[in-house]
Amino acid sequence: xxxxxxxxxxxxxxxxxxxxxxxxxxxxxxxxxxxxxxxxxxxxxxxxxxxxxxxxxxxxxxxxxxxxxxxxxxxxxxxxxxxxxxxxxxxxxxxxxxxxxxxxxxxxxxxxxxxxxxxxxxxxxxxxxxxxxxxxxxxxxxxxxxxxxxxxxxxxxxxxxxxxxxxxxxxxxxxxxxxxxxxxxxxxxxxxxxxxxxxxxxxxxxxxxxxxxxxxxxxxxxxxxxxxxxxxxxxxxxxxxxxxxxxxxxxxxxxxxxxxxxxxxxxxxxxxxxxxxxxxxxxxxxxxxxxxxxxxxxxxxxxxxxxxxxxxxxxxxxxxxxxxxxxxxxxxxxxxxxxxxxxxxxxxxxxxxxxxxxxxxxxxxxxxxxxxxxxxxxxxxxxxxxxxxxxxxxxxxxxxxxxxxxxxxxxxxxxxxxxxxxxxxxxxxxxxxxxxxxxxxxxxxxxxxxxxxxxxxxxxxxxxxxxxxxxxxxxxxxxxxxxxxxxxxxxxxxxxxxxxxxxxxxxxxxxxxxxxxxxxxxxxxxxxxxxxxxxxxxxxxxxxxxxxxxxxxxxxxxxxxxxxxxxxxxxxxxxxxxxxxxxxxxxxxxxxxxxxxxxxxxxxxxxxxxxxxx
Amino acid sequence: xxxxxxxxxxxxxxxxxxxxxxxxxxxxxxxxxxxxxxxxxxxxxxxxxxxxxxxxxxxxxxxxxxxxxxxxxxxxxxxxxxxxxxxxxxxxxxxxxxxxxxxxxxxxxxxxxxxxxxxxxxxxxxxxxxxxxxxxxxxxxxxxx
Numbered sequence: 001x002x003x004x005x006x007x008x009x010x011x012x013x014x015x016x017x018x019x020x021x022x023x024x025x026x027x028x029x030x031x032x033x034x035x036x037x038x039x040x041x042x043x044x045x046x047x048x049x050x051x052x053x054x055x056x057x058x059x060x061x062x063x064x065x066x067x068x069x070x071x072x073x074x075x076x077x078x079x080x081x082x083x084x085x086x087x088x089x090x091x092x093x094x095x096x097x098x099x100x101x102x103x104x105x106x107x108x109x110x111x112x113x114x115x116x117x118x119x120x121x122x123x124x125x126x127x128x129x130x131x132x133x134x135x136x137x138x139x140x141x142x143x144x145x146x147x148x149x150x151x152x153x154x155x156x157x158x159x160x161x162x163x164x165x166x167x168x169x170x171x172x173x174x175x176x177x178x179x180x181x182x183x184x185x186x187x188x189x190x191x192x193x194x195x196x197x198x199x200x201x202x203x204x205x206x207x208x209x210x211x212x213x214x215x216x217x218x219x220x221x222x223x224x225x226x227x228x229x230x231x232x233x234x235x236x237x238x239x240x241x242x243x244x245x246x247x248x249x250x251x252x253x254x255x256x257x258x259x260x261x262x263x264x265x266x267x268x269x270x271x272x273x274x275x276x277x278x279x280x281x282x283x284x285x286x287x288x289x290x291x292x293x294x295x296x297x298x299x300x301x302x303x304x305x306x307x308x309x310x311x312x313x314x315x316x317x318x319x320x321x322x323x324x325x326x327x328x329x330x331x332x333x334x335x336x337x338x339x340x341x342x343x344x345x346x347x348x349x350x351x352x353x354x355x356x357x358x359x360x361x362x363x364x365x366x367x368x369x370x371x372x373x374x375x376x377x378x379x380x381x382x383x384x385x386x387x388x389x390x391x392x393x394x395x396x397x398x399x400x401x402x403x404x405x406x407x408x409x410x411x412x413x414x415x416x417x418x419x420x421x422x423x424x425x426x427x428x429x430x431x432x433x434x435x436x437x438x439x440x441x442x443x444x445x446x447x448x449x450x451x452x453x454x455x456x457x458x459x460x461x462x463x464x465x466x467x468x469x470x471x472x473x474x475x476x477x478x479x480x481x482x483x484x485x486x487x488x489x490x491x492x493x494x495x496x497x498x499x500x501x502x503x504x505x506x507x508x509x510x511x512x513x514x515x516x517x518x519x520x521x522x523x524x525x526x527x528x529x530x531x532x533x534x535x536x537x538x539x540x541x542x543x544x545x546x547x548x549x550x551x552x553x554x555x556x557x558x559x560x561x562x563x564x565x566x567x568x569x570x571x572x573x574x575x576x577x578x579x580x581x582x583x584x585x586x587x588x589x590x591x592x593x594x595x596x597x598x599x600x601x602x603x604x605x606x607x608x609x610x611x612x613x614x
Numbered sequence: 615x616x617x618x619x620x621x622x623x624x625x626x627x628x629x630x631x632x633x634x635x636x637x638x639x640x641x642x643x644x645x646x647x648x649x650x651x652x653x654x655x656x657x658x659x660x661x662x663x664x665x666x667x668x669x670x671x672x673x674x675x676x677x678x679x680x681x682x683x684x685x686x687x688x689x690x691x692x693x694x695x696x697x698x699x700x701x702x703x704x705x706x707x708x709x710x711x712x713x714x715x716x717x718x719x720x721x722x723x724x725x726x727x728x729x730x731x732x733x734x735x736x737x738x739x740x741x742x743x744x745x746x747x748x749x750x751x752x753x754x755x756x757x758x759x
Contacts (some may be wrong), residue, residue: 032710041710124707129714129749136718144726178729186725203618203663208689208700212617227625231652244728279644327625330652331632334645344640548707553697 043128044547048135049114050443053436056106059142061510063097066090068507071500077488087484088157089176093148095160096180099288100187101142103428107295108229109138109194111435112222114443116198118538119219121207121556123548126200134193141186148176156180159482161285162243164254164277169247178247181240188237195229198222207537209556213319216536216559217312220319221298224326228287228294231330236284239277246272275340282333289423290329293391294322296427297362299435300384304366306438306534307381308373311560314365321365324358338407345404352402359395363388378532379453383434386461390426394419397472412482415475418468425464433460433513441527444520445543452516456509463505470495470502535560615670615691619663625656711752717745 033041042048069090073079082090113131117124125131148155153174158167162180165171202215202223215223245251252259252272259271305312312318332352334343366388375381397419400406410416433456440448474495479486486492530539540562541550554565633649636642668676672684689695720741727734 038710040715041712043708043711043714123704126705128707129711132711132714133718136715137721140718140722140725144722175729182725182729186722189721203615205705206690208695208697209692210690211693212621212691227622227655231655235648248728276644280648283645283648323621323624327628330629331636331649344636344642347636347639547709555696557693 043124043132045113045117045125045128045131046443046545048131049110049112051135052105052113052138053110055139055142056102056110059097060102060106062146063094063102064507064510066094066097068503070094071503073484074486074496075500077493078485082484084484085154085157088482089149089155091482092156092159092180093145096145096156098424099160099292100184101138101145103292103424103432104191104288105138105187106428106432107292108191108198108222108225109134111299111439112198112225112295113194115439115538116219116222117201117205118541118545118549119216119536120202120205120210121537121550121553122201122205123550125197126204127197130193131197134190134197137186137190137193141183141190144179144186145183148179151175151179161281162277164243164246164274165256167243167277168255170255170257178244181244184240185237188233188240191229191233195226195233198226199230202226207553207556210537213316214556214559217301217315217318217322218295218298218536221294221301221322224322225291225294228291228326228330232284232287232291235280239280239284243277275337275342278337278340279334282336285336286333287326287330290326292424293427294326296387296431296435297322299438300366300387300431302536303380303384303434303438304369305560306532307376307378307384308370309376309533310369310373311535312365313368313371314361315559317361318365321358321361325355328355328358335402335407338404339411349402349404353399356395356399363392379448379450379457380434380438380532382454382457383430383437386457386464387426387430387434390422390430390464394422394424394426398423410475412480413475414471414479414481417481418471418475421471422468425468429460438532440520441531442538442543442545445527446520446524447527447531448516448520452512452519456512456516459509459512460506463502463509466502466505467499468502470498474499530562530566533566535563537561540565615663615667615688617691619660619667622656622660622663624660626653626660627656629653629656708752711749713745713749713752716741716748720745
């Protein structure tokens, strides 16, 4: 069945309501599947986005518990909480779940999936079935990863980077490593499909007037992230296939033991190269850091203007800084391999140091956005400011590590662990959960409790510093990463105890989030369409949005069309100082229930194909 | 489409330059090939978008051959476009479909077969084939199967 959505066109720059007309007999209209079948068969980007986020957050909690296990083990020099084998599994699975199954999927599978079509005025993603397939591959990959805990030999235990030859079958036999590889193949394809979908959606489904340079920064960042995904993930998938072949099919791509000819004669020249794995992995791995970071930059860049009541300062500067970060990040992969002695140090060091420039521009613009703004310290804003501090520290230590002499000294120590967590926790957790608090009202039409949100923030913020600052000290004092025991006479224990206390503070913060979600579910406070007086297009539609998103669209004359619509008396200070013609009968101020924006849900939730006509 | 094509062509040109510099500084095969691949990833779709950008502006093939009709920029590329300018079919969207779930389950089982045993391939490939037939039929029919 096909529904044709045909809007009457209103004059005077007023939004045009979309109406739905079933054009084929037997059209399902709004009478689609219900319950579990509805979820299994959905191709709605909003449902898929929420499914991604729920799955990713559940995995975040699991990986968080694994991290607590690591911290408990390290509280004493000869901890007995877990065995060495279990400890290796803990840090491998903690890193793998956080990196591959939480931070990325939460952002580009979850929030981007939900928000990008709304921000550009699109009815859905460009390829809805492919979008659904992406989620199911991700779900399958997540199950595959966790299955490792239930097979003999345990889960993968070679670290989240799976360096060869440690990850070959000689040194890590068993199904756990194979499941880890298959999980990444599945989630890798899921990410590639999502990347294709995001790029195609942004290129082809923008609303009239939503030019590339009127897209919200979040959408810009997701476009750049989509390209980065397409650059990086195919390399990882190819590398994983070769690793699996080494483990099971007798190839010697990374493997250096047992090299022989087909007749069985020793043949050292037929040996593989373990460093090749590092070369391939980090060509994926370093862009991956920015695949994880850029979406969260976009979230923060959406939150700051909203709670400062100002437009983004230096919009185009932000866009070009994002492009520059992404471009440079693809040319710096071997700075993770300085100590191998086989990489071009000046090339990779220079490009790594250069990343600080566009990142500095971003910091300047974030501060510029808040400068002289009417700051409102709601929970999302607190998280976004927390992100600034956390990422700044992670970024500065990143610049230090880009210098080979410092890297030689600190490589594989807790200094790197602290740097890495400050970067990724700073982005994925502070900006990410800021984004969750920010868009939760749009997704569910109800608010999260602000007081509990602030408890969540402060516990996490304090816990963050208490956890990671001691790890810098530990690293500088020589404590290597990935050790379950350490000498008692080196003065490391007190720093480790402090770090463990911090980890439990963070855990307490995330317990508060669970309470907050529970209260929101049991005793909802309705949000209205635009509770934050936000600026971008998604806040124009109802909360939650109807199937296919919009019954009306406002005129789009800047990157903040909802603000222009809600504040018709305000001069838009960009794009030639053009003034948006005030829509007749529309008052200024934040929108309430959206009664002037047409009925929500007007396009129905049918099961058939829909031809959209504007 | 001009900005889209410029964006992708920029990716191609940047990584083309980086690949050249890297190759002549290091003579390292793996990294150079990956950079070259990244260059092509930008150039190929970028050229496609640029081709259509030029077609919209009256050129048959990039800069050569005039067409009779100039379409001009798409409404989403024009600063002054109104919502009404975008009137017409946007796309066809499925309201729901079971086949992505079936295909994903088939892929999941087929890959697990490499770990747990070949027997899992049979149901896995069966699900994949069923899903491919189903989604093709669904697309042709334009509705839910």
